[in-house]
């Protein structure tokens with residue numbers, strides 16, 4: 001059955017476009033709290049699970065050995081916009097392990113931040129692997145390898161010891177088998193596994209509460225989410241939705257976007273994890289969906305809910321900046 005329409009895009013009084021999707025909210029005991037659409041359908045989480053993929057960095061002792069605090073841990077969980085602060089921090093992380101950008105196997109792309117792209121082009125430069133939105137995650141991977149005494153070459157491959165550590169963490173946290181039949185390759189060359197959407201909601205409820213984890217893992221998970229909430233700019237960048245969403249209630253909302261319309265989130269105070277996917281892969285609609293879901297779950301706090309509701313209704317603008325329509329959640333998200 002088709003998932004319901006969750007977001008409409010209007011122009012004037014007319015609905016111009018519609019986005020379907022599925023949403024799953026779980027508590028850490030495995031109880032579904034709110035389910036919309038087919039949440040059993042396997043979904044590639046892409047970058048939305050970087051905080052889980054960063055567990056080995058903390059659990060191996062690498063983060064402590066290299067003196068990483070909130071800033072470095074936030075960058076390890078980031079899809080950053082390639083601004084100078086992101087690039088410089090990735091350089092510093094790699095240097096701690098005695099490496100430089102030549103060790104990165106994520107490939108290069110122009111920064112997703114317009115300002116950063118323009119500055120780079122104006123200076124006559126082209127992007128390198130440090131500008132890749134995933135360079136912080138890859139720097140964390142490399143630091144884990146060096147600290148654990150694992151040869152880092154080929155660390156992006158599914159059979160490499162580092163990716164086995166990452167896959168073990170993903171399986172344990174989500175409770176879903178990550179097998180070869182459901183494996184794809186992400187844009188940054190590492191494996192990504194399509195598993196039921198609801199397993200990510202459960203996984204992030206566990207990440208936020210530590211429930212069901214050994215004490216060391218519970219500590220690492222909370223530390224990573226706290227780092228992201230403390231340093232939202234380093235998780236994303238100028239003008240990015242993740243920054244606005246986390247700043248709507250500092251220290252209370254963890255969110256992470258993934259390519260192709262995915263979001264994962266956690267609300268530690270409520271012990272809830274959230275995962276959603278916009279069927280057509282549209283990030284603009286996924287941002288509305290997550291803002292609407294968070295507004296509903298946090299409706300006990302009027303000021304926070306109002307900010308989130310505003311983020312759930314972004315304008316459609318003309319080329320002179322006039323508001324000519326908007327994106328809005330449908331009644332299915334009420």
Ligand SMILES: NC(=O)C[C@H](N)C(=O)O
Pocket residue numbers: 045046047048079133134186187188189257258259260
């Ligand atoms: N935001 C993302 O999901 C990016 C993805 N990891 C990529 O490399 O393309």
